Amino acid sequence: MTTTADPTTLEFGKARTRKEDARLITGRTKFTDAINLHGMLHLHVVRSPLAHATITGVDKTAAEASPGVIGVYTAADLGVEGVGLPCAWPITPDMKSPQRPLLAHTTVHFAGEGVAVVLARSAAEARDAADLVEVDYEPLEPVLNMEDALKEGATLVHPDLGTNENATWVFDSGAAGTGSSIDEAISAAEADADSIVLKRRFIQQRLIPAFMEPRACVVDPTGEQITVWAATQVPHILRTMTTVTLGVPESKLRVIAPDVGGGFGGKIGVLPEEMLCVALAQKTGKPIKWNETRSESLLAAHHGRDQIQDITITAKRDGTVTGLDVHLLADMGAYLGLVGPGVPILGAFMFNSIYKFPALKFTCTNVFTTKTLTDAYRGAGRPEATFAIERIMDELAVELGIEPMELRKKNWITHEEFPFTTVVGLTYDSGNYEQATAQAMEAFDYAGLRREQEERRASGDKVQLGIGISTFTEMCGLAPSRVLGSLSYGAGGWEAASIRMLATGKVEVITGASAHGQGHETAFSQIVADQLGVPFEDVEVLHGDTQISPKGLDTYGSRSLVVGGIAIVKAAEKVVAKAKKIAAHLLEASEDDIEFSGGTFTVKGTDKGKAIQEIAFAAFMAHDYPEDMEPNLDADAVYDPENFSYPHGTHLAAVEIDTETGRVNLRKYVCVDDIGTVVNPLIVEGQVHGGLAQGIAQALFEEANYDDQGTLVNGTFVDYTLPSAADLPSFDTSTVSTPATSNPLGVKGVGEAGTIASTPAIVNSVIDALRHLGVTNVEMPCTSQRVWRAIQEAKGNTTQETPIDTHSPGAGLGSIDPNNPQGEVQ
Amino acid sequence: MAQVRVTVDGVNYADDVEPRTLLVHYLRERLGKTGTLVGCDTSNCGACTVHLNGQSVKSCSVLAVQADGAEVTTIEGIACDGKLHPVQEAFNEKHALQCGYCTPGMIMQAIDLLGDNPDPDEQEVREGIEGNLCRCTGYQNIVRAVQSAAQKMKPGSPAQTDTPVSVAGGGN
Amino acid sequence: MIPSKFDYVKPASVAEAVQALADGGDDAKILAGGQSLIPVLRLRLAAPSVIIDLGGIAELRGIREDGDHIAIGAMTSYHDIVRDDLVKQHVALLGQATETVADNQVRHRGTLGGSLAHADPAGDLGAPALALDAQMVIAGASGTRTVGAAEFFVDYFTTAIGDGEILTEIRFPKYTGWGSHYEKFNRTAQAWSMCAVAAAIKVDGGTISEARVGLTNMGTTPIRATGVEQALVGQPATADAVRAAAERATEGTAAPSDADAAADYREHLAKVLTGRAVLAAAG
Structure with missing residues (x-):
């Protein structure tokens, strides 16, 4: 009972390999689809093929007669026409909120929306019967274009709302008193020969989170509590929202997120399918399983991004920025997701980024269309903001003839200026943009690549080199509850933790964060090992089950370490405080004379001491403990952060563009991120790599498009092109650290950094490679075709318009002609 | 119904299956081999990769009946007497997984790749696993892990002697 | 993800397979490697009544x-x-x-x-x-x-x-001693060809004596670039000569338009890729 960690080898900062890997590399996993219960029935959703239509009839006869079918149900059959799925973020008091039904009952509002469900004894039988459900539709005009949707006389997605505008949210630094007036800044710049007003429009294409594990849930109603297993990031929120949606008492619900295969924001929703499984489990008294296919997931799981950004920047000719005016249109899709309307608002505070703008105004209008709803996707609002500011800084540099990095240096907050309160009223606690940038530029060989670029330009090389910069920051660690309150967000931003000292000295840590790939079990074990002075191996982290971890707000917004990790520290402090009392009692010393280090309580100036495990055992035995306390070391904590955290970094990309074909080849990517203190560098590196890949994928590969009928044309992984290993290079990633001052660990969060930073670095590099050819913009993703067309247009050559429809004879699997499915196939 | 006789991870099975049953569904639902995962419906993601008679295949693109008489190895069958396969070890050591959903398929394909090419360079690894999608890692640590495993599996390295021959043989 | 129901036969000879096909009628489908057919079945873009698996016929391998x-x-x-x-x-x-x-x-x-x-x-x-x-x-x-x-x-x-x-x-005639190259262009590594060019070239003393060029995804079928072949024969295997010949790559094509590549871009690619394929084939 005297084993303690060696105090000279702190866990903090150690590149521990992950505890959670053991089950994941051997196939001993429990993803939701692996949960099978006796008598379980399988749910299949009949989805609308049309974007906008009136349902005129549903004939269930044939489906009901199909083998193995238990029932076929519409919303009316289930009595859930009046049930609406929750939106927890009413961004304005007069925000228009359509009811989002579990199943469309009169009108379908996007292609993929559920119309009926089949319940059968096997998944195959449910699938077979779904083909036999005949739904009659009266097509309505789809609403696809945000600008058209806002025009007078536009077809309305929800006629009862009287408009396609969901809400308009405004932040004006002049009105808020956090800065000066943008109108004055623009007028002043227009009147000043030594100033410039620059306007640009950027398009944030629609993306699909595309977590690798499709969504799934299993609901077992047979116990005293209804148990829900779900592939979710948010088991706690799902439990509360199930109560809000269906009225099942929260105490009668247990939600378990077993192994969850990625989320990236895509699994923060409360799904109609989850609610239908609960309703049907109650109705039938049987366990129900729902498991979506990838095609269903791409079609019906929430999408991300999809904004039109009109940006106006004003600056002095010497490069000093004087104002930023941001006008956004944000596509909500057909309904509001759990936090969908607030996603663009999260970006409002990040458009000024690391720059000292005196004036900023942000206006965002959210728009309904007949498309799949949008909600959080990795970065949620902040990648969009970072893209716009980093792109327009490059545009400004070109207009002013200033080297783009020099322009940034001229405007950023210098390291002596922290803490710095920005034009939107946020206080950045720490950072050092100079240091990260210097280190990145050296690793990148910025000067050398600029020389090579000059040479290639001069020689008219067919392969041109482009260099792209993104000096980003983000606000993460969502979030101070009071700030969320001021934004009308429907929850707090705290996180909970508990620590249980077991009799034998082992430690159970319970967190309200819910990991789905982040490595919490490892990183939190490291924190606790240091806090309590116990071996890393002796710590068990428990999470993702409301019965085990009853209190929590789950995992999103780079919050798990910055908020959840601090809650664990606070709980550990309480454990140590309790143990100290018992130690003093057992060592017959004053509590003031007890010191705690490396897991051992010692009496100052003596060699008398007891390990924390001994104290835990003594508390368990309870034979001898102070009278004024209970015999236990366990502790709970809830931590509510006072501020966001502000990771930052300098990302540099070099692309080679084959000007004959338009192919973009990412040759080099260097980033230096300041994420504060690093708990586990191995995990940090992994988070950055993955984040980069997703941000680069937005820049180069991915897009979710709809045809003029409102059909998603990227409805499989054939058409929604995730990059493979062969499409990406190795990245040169490193960190510098200016510890956060807002929390005791000095941590800032790393989950979203790579995604937020990388997209503009890539697009800036693509345009930089082509700028001398006259190219001023390439829409994302910068496919070879778009790049080639941009070059042709710059040359004055007219080119053909690209059809959006991918279903041409030669597009591979997606090309199988649905009208001729019997074609010769072997 | 059609009969399928198959050896999976060293155990013989005989079952009646619907001809339409995909190998991956047979493995998961009939044999309880839920370590092999389904990530897409178009053969793009590779999460369901297993070895069929020593060659990597996407088990969503093979009917169970086509595996009649065959030997199948899944992620659950590559550790030997409690000792991890070198590729499994390397995935842990190099942090080549996050959510772990692509991992079984990725490991099975990596083993196949190393059977064909025992010492691949970075580009060869990247091309060798191009049929397996990962959304978490950006692939960099997966590439590192495969190259690290290659070193461990080289003849003469300490790990090599413990490597199950049928698995190390990979694609041959 | 789950195909429709079908019957399954696994003939042991070509004769048996032909008989099975006759028995199966219009709804019968041949299963070879299954790497296109099974995905199509999973997506229920086809629902044959019987699948005839050629995997049991050793003579076909x-x-x-x-x-x-x-x-x-x-x-x-x-x-x-x-x-x-x-x-x-x-x-x-x-x-x-x-x-x-x-x-x-x-x-x-x-x-x-x-x-x-x-x-x-x-x-x-x-x-x-x-x-x-x-x-x-x-x-x-x-x-x-x-x-x-x-x-x-x-x-x-x-x-x-x-x-x-x-x-x-x-059955392929032998092209022993010919140079060859397949130049493929796609959106991501695992994507299908947007356009690709297959070239086999025979070079004698620096001069192209014979050329075979085929195009992928430039029409409803594969297309033979006969114009390019004719233009190449007798030319030196130099970049300029090859590129000039490659300008004829779009003769006889009917390039499809889709989101990856509208027809004009495909036509442009066909020319560029033909030049590259032939040069690589010529070594």
Whole structure:
């Protein structure tokens, strides 16, 4: 009972390999689809093929007669026409909120929306019967274009709302008193020969989170509590929202997120399918399983991004920025997701980024269309903001003839200026943009690549080199509850933790964060090992089950370490405080004379001491403990952060563009991120790599498009092109650290950094490679075709318009002609 | 119904299956081999990769009946007497997984790749696993892990002697 | 993800397979490697009543030398073709194109015959088969017949294989000593070809004496770039000469338009890639 960690080898900062890997590399996993219960029935959703239509009839006869079918149900059959799925973020008091039904009952509002469900004894039988459900539709005009949707006389997605505008949210630094007036800044710049007003429009294409594990849930109603297993990031929120949606008492619900295969924001929703499984489990008294296919997931799981950004920047000719005016249109899709309307608002505070703008105004209008709803996707609002500011800084540099990095240096907050309160009223606690940038530029060989670029330009090389910069920051660690309150967000931003000292000295840590790939079990074990002075191996982290971890707000917004990790520290402090009392009692010393280090309580100036495990055992035995306390070391904590955290970094990309074909080849990517203190560098590196890949994928590969009928044309992984290993290079990633001052660990969060930073670095590099050819913009993703067309247009050559429809004879699997499915196939 | 006789991870099975049953569904639902995962419906993601008679295949693109008489190895069958396969070890050591959903398929394909090419360079690894999608890692640590495993599996390295021959043989 | 129900037969000989096809009628479908068919079944884009699995017919697998031809069984996998020494020596272009198909797992299962019979214009093996004048051996109730590649590809997903017939063997003339290259252009590594060019070139003393060029995904079938071939013969194997000849790559094409590439871009790519393929083939 005297084993303690060696105090000279702190866990903090150690590149521990992950505890959670053991089950994941051997196939001993429990993803939701692996949960099978006796008598379980399988749910299949009949989805609308049309974007906008009136349902005129549903004939269930044939489906009901199909083998193995238990029932076929519409919303009316289930009595859930009046049930609406929750939106927890009413961004304005007069925000228009359509009811989002579990199943469309009169009108379908996007292609993929559920119309009926089949319940059968096997998944195959449910699938077979779904083909036999005949739904009659009266097509309505789809609403696809945000600008058209806002025009007078536009077809309305929800006629009862009287408009396609969901809400308009405004932040004006002049009105808020956090800065000066943008109108004055623009007028002043227009009147000043030594100033410039620059306007640009950027398009944030629609993306699909595309977590690798499709969504799934299993609901077992047979116990005293209804148990829900779900592939979710948010088991706690799902439990509360199930109560809000269906009225099942929260105490009668247990939600378990077993192994969850990625989320990236895509699994923060409360799904109609989850609610239908609960309703049907109650109705039938049987366990129900729902498991979506990838095609269903791409079609019906929430999408991300999809904004039109009109940006106006004003600056002095010497490069000093004087104002930023941001006008956004944000596509909500057909309904509001759990936090969908607030996603663009999260970006409002990040458009000024690391720059000292005196004036900023942000206006965002959210728009309904007949498309799949949008909600959080990795970065949620902040990648969009970072893209716009980093792109327009490059545009400004070109207009002013200033080297783009020099322009940034001229405007950023210098390291002596922290803490710095920005034009939107946020206080950045720490950072050092100079240091990260210097280190990145050296690793990148910025000067050398600029020389090579000059040479290639001069020689008219067919392969041109482009260099792209993104000096980003983000606000993460969502979030101070009071700030969320001021934004009308429907929850707090705290996180909970508990620590249980077991009799034998082992430690159970319970967190309200819910990991789905982040490595919490490892990183939190490291924190606790240091806090309590116990071996890393002796710590068990428990999470993702409301019965085990009853209190929590789950995992999103780079919050798990910055908020959840601090809650664990606070709980550990309480454990140590309790143990100290018992130690003093057992060592017959004053509590003031007890010191705690490396897991051992010692009496100052003596060699008398007891390990924390001994104290835990003594508390368990309870034979001898102070009278004024209970015999236990366990502790709970809830931590509510006072501020966001502000990771930052300098990302540099070099692309080679084959000007004959338009192919973009990412040759080099260097980033230096300041994420504060690093708990586990191995995990940090992994988070950055993955984040980069997703941000680069937005820049180069991915897009979710709809045809003029409102059909998603990227409805499989054939058409929604995730990059493979062969499409990406190795990245040169490193960190510098200016510890956060807002929390005791000095941590800032790393989950979203790579995604937020990388997209503009890539697009800036693509345009930089082509700028001398006259190219001023390439829409994302910068496919070879778009790049080639941009070059042709710059040359004055007219080119053909690209059809959006991918279903041409030669597009591979997606090309199988649905009208001729019997074609010769072997 | 059609009969399928198959050896999976060293155990013989005989079952009646619907001809339409995909190998991956047979493995998961009939044999309880839920370590092999389904990530897409178009053969793009590779999460369901297993070895069929020593060659990597996407088990969503093979009917169970086509595996009649065959030997199948899944992620659950590559550790030997409690000792991890070198590729499994390397995935842990190099942090080549996050959510772990692509991992079984990725490991099975990596083993196949190393059977064909025992010492691949970075580009060869990247091309060798191009049929397996990962959304978490950006692939960099997966590439590192495969190259690290290659070193461990080289003849003469300490790990090599413990490597199950049928698995190390990979694609041959 | 779950196909519709079907019956399954696994004939042991070509004769049995032909009989099964006759028995199965219009709804019968041949299963070769299954790497296109099974995804199509999963998505329920096809719902055949019976699947005839050729996997049990040993005679359909293998690569052999047959006089001045290399004969490849229709059920020979991509994997085996890529590694075969006869292919490397005499029909290198086929191996090069095959190596670019999909990914390793698919190449373990997918077959040459399956790919050619599927006749997806974005498939990579039609262009080399066409450029190299492959002969398709087709078995039916009344015996076998041989169809040249030029007649084999009829339309997209449509070939000269008749009802009740099965593609059994693909015969390639030998191109021993020729240079060859398959230049493929796609959106991501595992995506289908936006456009690709198969080129086999014979160079004598720096001059191109013979040329075979086939195009992938430039029409409803693979297309032979005869204009380019004619323009190349007699020319020096230099960049300028080859690029000039490659300008004729779009003759006779009917490039499709889709989101990856509208027709004008495909036509441009065909020219650029033809130049690159021929230069690489010429070494």
